[in-house]
Amino acid sequence: MAPLVKRKRATAIVEYPDGILLTLMRFMGASLPGGGVKPGESDEAAVIRELYEETRLRAIQTVFLFRHTSLANDHAVFWILADGHPHPSEEVDQLAYYRPGLAIKVSPETQTLLKHVYHYKATHPEVFHTLNTIHPGARI
Helix, strand or coil: CCCCCCCEEEEEEEECCCCCEEEEECCCEEEEEEEEECCCCCCCHHHHHHHHHHHHCEEEEEEEEEECCCEEEHHHHHHHEEEECCCCCCCCCEEECCCCCCCCCCCHHHHHHHHHHHHHHHHHHHHHHHHHHHHHCCCC
């Protein structure tokens, strides 16, 4: 039996004072903005495109954090500094924000990614301090 080919997915982490930005689609748990990487497209180009398509946010800066492989997806996870105020597009029903302890239905895959993000943020604070210094006031 041939091994399952995983879908390449670019995933965005955009943090606001209210928490990490999530997208909500009908009948699904909340998830992080992002989506499939098109043939010939880089992970970074895909995360920028998907973030705009889903939230109308424009990326100012992207920082690759880590890769995570799930049952169906091979995630490239990026920390994004974004310009603008997020608005749900036609692909997304609404937007929400995640903070630990907040009662929101998050997909199991997103829960795993969020745990990795918080761990990465705790173990690599210099990355996030640098981002705040480069673009104070931007949404990271």
